[in-house]
Amino acid sequence: MALSNTERKALLARIDEEIARLREEVRQGVETSRKTTYALVAGEVHDDADDAVADLLTDVEIAEVKRDLNAIEQLEAARQRLMGSKAGECIDCGVTIDLARLQANPAALRCRECQDQYEHTYAQSAAAQR
16 A cells, blocks of 8 residues: 555655754764864874774774765655655565555665565675675
8 A cells, every 4th residue: 555645744754854864963974074183083193003093983984974975865765756656665566665664764665575585685695706
């Protein structure tokens, strides 16, 4: 059964809230990165261990920002799907994704069964590549 207008509006509001939260995290992460220079993290006089810690902290900050930006992209795509004719439909089988699943993860692309199959297939192909 397709999503009702009320369900769709509630999901869109949830997506907008999550995007706003993630944008604030990105803003704070970038601001922190600007304030925390490599020299401050590693110290004025540093050794290889200081360099390693500074590199690790910088890499973690960058990874967190990239993760948040990726999540924003996924949520914006979910917003477009919800506003379109295929709102809440599984991209693989076309059935309506359970409302509880969409509430938990508004960016969900697949119903639970198709997601399980996708993960099973992807896990096997990833293991074969190792």
